[in-house]
Amino acid sequence: MTATPPLTTPIDCETAVRRLWDYIDGALAEHAAVEVATHLAACAKCPPHFAFARSFLLAVGRTATIAPHGAATRERVLRALEAEGFSRAG
Amino acid sequence: MTATDPPDAVSVAFEREVLALLPDLARYARALTRDAADADDLVQETFLRAWRGWHTFDRARELRRWLLAICHHAFIRSRERARRIQLTDEGTDAELEALAAARGHAAAAREGLDVRLLAMDLGPAIRAAIDALAPPFRTVVLLVDVEGASYDEVATLLGIPIGTVRSRLFRARRVLQEALLEHARDAGFRTVAPTPQTITPTAPAP
Numbered sequence A: 001m002t003a004t005p006p007l008t009t010p011i012d013c014e015t016a017v018r019r020l021w022d023y024i025d026g027a028l029a030e031h032a033a034v035e036v037a038t039h040l041a042a043c044a045k046c047p048p049h050f051a052f053a054r055s056f057l058l059a060v061g062r063t064a065t066i067a068p069h070g071a072a073t074r075e076r077v078l079r080a081l082e083a084e085g086f087s088r089a090g
Numbered sequence B: 001m002t003a004t005d006p007p008d009a010v011s012v013a014f015e016r017e018v019l020a021l022l023p024d025l026a027r028y029a030r031a032l033t034r035d036a037a038d039a040d041d042l043v044q045e046t047f048l049r050a051w052r053g054w055h056t057f058d059r060a061r062e063l064r065r066w067l068l069a070i071c072h073h074a075f076i077r078s079r080e081r082a083r084r085i086q087l088t089d090e091g092t093d094a095e096l097e098a099l100a101a102a103r104g105h106a107a108a109a110r111e112g113l114d115v116r117l118l119a120m121d122l123g124p125a126i127r128a129a130i131d132a133l134a135p136p137f138r139t140v141v142l143l144v145d146v147e148g149a150s151y152d153e154v155a156t157l158l159g160i161p162i163g164t165v166r167s168r169l170f171r172a173r174r175v176l177q178e179a180l181l182e183h184a185r186d187a188g189f190r191t192v193a194p195t196p197q198t199i200t201p202t203a204p205a206p
């Protein structure tokens, strides 16, 4: 937190795109994020890159979250734990 | 090595809180190891270590992160037993990866590939592309893009500088994006109807 308001300066397309992932991940300092947002609002070229990057990350997050585990894994883990003093509820 | 039987209440709490995360762990382990049997071993090792260390778990920490850290360290140790890991990403300018990703997208957009890509069922292609990443990159992309961890959390979990997290993550994303655009290009001029994101999970080997 700074007491002074963040200083923002106009940035060009290359600077904006360099911050692409940090911006999408919410990892930029406030002034840097404001600079990107300001640039995106005024630029015709950059917004499609950012939109595509977001869709891409959504697709990665969504499709990779299908868990391949079965009941067999759980049973195996429970047996291994029981060998070390764990007692299951059921 | 403590030989005392833990009180039953401990088992109950462990089962309710820790074992409830087994699906998350199994998913992470499967993506990390790329092998059903190795993943099973890793999941078992993770829960055994968690059970042994359960009395030391700091309630202020997030349980899922704690388990992921245990799982990661078990994975590293299992790999180190096999061979030393070569890291080749030192000195990478992370932001150059963002530029390269945007350039790749611009080229693909000129062919209309980006639109086609997002209309496809990407599940199998994404899994294959993640599997093909070298482990240091795969780990970071799984933690951030699949498990939702922050750069800070990953840096702490893996014991690497945050700059390394960024450079690995951004490079991994660029490589994944290229692989997926290539996939769309290969799917080429077949008409691809937009399909819901359905994936047939690979059947675990008996």
Ligand SMILES: [Zn+2]
Pocket: A012, A013, A014, A016, A039, A043, A044, A045, A046, A047
């Ligand atoms: Zn621009």
